[in-house]
Amino acid sequence: MENTTIALSETTNVQTVAAPAAKTIPKVGFEIILAGGETRHYETAEAVRSAILAGVIPKFAPIRTVVQAAGGTPVAVEGWAKSQPKLRSVYAPIWSLSLKGALIGFIAVGILKSIDTLVALGSVNPGAAFLWLLWGAAMFSPKWKLQLFGAALFLAFNAGANFMMLWGMWFGVAAFAAVFGISAGMFVGTVVGLVKARGAQTAPDAAPEGPRPIVLGIVTPLAVFVIAAVAYVQLVMPALLDIARK
Numbered sequence: 001m002e003n004t005t006i007a008l009s010e011t012t013n014v015q016t017v018a019a020p021a022a023k024t025i026p027k028v029g030f031e032i033i034l035a036g037g038e039t040r041h042y043e044t045a046e047a048v049r050s051a052i053l054a055g056v057i058p059k060f061a062p063i064r065t066v067v068q069a070a071g072g073t074p075v076a077v078e079g080w081a082k083s084q085p086k087l088r089s090v091y092a093p094i095w096s097l098s099l100k101g102a103l104i105g106f107i108a109v110g111i112l113k114s115i116d117t118l119v120a121l122g123s124v125n126p127g128a129a130f131l132w133l134l135w136g137a138a139m140f141s142p143k144w145k146l147q148l149f150g151a152a153l154f155l156a157f158n159a160g161a162n163f164m165m166l167w168g169m170w171f172g173v174a175a176f177a178a179v180f181g182i183s184a185g186m187f188v189g190t191v192v193g194l195v196k197a198r199g200a201q202t203a204p205d206a207a208p209e210g211p212r213p214i215v216l217g218i219v220t221p222l223a224v225f226v227i228a229a230v231a232y233v234q235l236v237m238p239a240l241l242d243i244a245r246k
Contacts, residue, residue, distance in 0.1 A: 029041050029042060029043045029044075029065075029066045030042045030043075030045070030047075030048055030063055030064070030065060030066065031063070031064050031066050032048070032051075032057055032061055032062070032063045032077065033061060033062045033063075033074070034057070034058075034061055035058075035061075040056075040057075041066070045084055045086055045087060046086070048063070048077075048081075048087065049081075049086065049087050049090060052077065052081065052087070052090050052203045053090065053201060053202075053203060053204075055203070055204040055205075057077055058077070058205055059076065059077050059078035059081075059091065059203060059205050059206070059207075060076050060077070060078065061076070061077045062074035062075065062076065062077075063075060063076070063077045063080050078091050085099075085100075089200065089201075089202070090201075090202055090203050090206065091202065091203055091206045091207075092209055092213075093193060093196070093197055093200035093201075093202055093209075094190060094193035094194060094197050094200075094209050094213040094217070095190075095193070095209060095212065095213050095216075095217065096193070097189045097190065097192050097193035097196070098186050098189045098190040098193060098213055098216070098217035099186070099189070100189055101185040101186050101187070101188050101189015101190065101192065102181075102182045102185045102186040102189065103185070104185050104189070105180075105181040105182055105183075105184050105185015105186065105188070105189075106177050106178060106181040106182050106185060107177075107181070108181060108185070109176065109177045109180055109181030109184070109185075110173060110174070110176075110177035110181060113173045113176045113177055114136065114173050117132075117169060117172075117173055118132065118133060121169070128162075128166065131152060131155055131166055132166045132169060132170070134148060134151060134152045134155070135148075135149075135152045135166055135167070135170065136170060138151075138152055139170065179224065179225075179228045180225060180228060180229075182221070183221035183222070183224045183225040183228070184221070184225060186217055186221045187217070187218055187221045187222055187225070189217070190213055190214070190217030190218050190221075191218070193213065193217070194213070194214075
């Protein structure tokens, strides 16, 4: 009986031994290796941005994204920051505004051109204008995409509408916004960036951007806009008028 009691006691002691605590690893974050092999972890890109502006992280320091404790391939902080919209201005303040202007220009011109096309189409064929608007809603809807596409196809088929023409008109709006909106927006954004460059908050070791923003943000967009405008007036508009007359 005593032997049985001792055996149970020993078994109980073995089962109640606590396992060592597991090391807590952040699920998502950024790992940066500083000079001397020192490693630092930041949970958000905003925290990395603050450290860069404070001069804690040099631009050539390797950084990698850590997701579920699996690290990505290390890249230089400068190149990584330039690929992040929220951090691009730390090393390239002028080019950051150039790209932001291009995006705003594309959206603004796209909206204006869509309204212009809808009004012009509605004055000729209100039914086709409704189908064109429904098709656009289907393309941009985040939730009812398939339902709206199905409704547009069904109505277009029953009404005998030229489905390819409606699709081509949306493609034309996108092309118009891409050419004129991006070029104009990039030009304006670059000019604003040049004006604000002296007061921009940048990393202590940020290098001058040089002529790149002027070449790619002013000269190139201006040339594209002028060439596209001449081609639109001389070629596209006459072709559209011929189609409208037919």
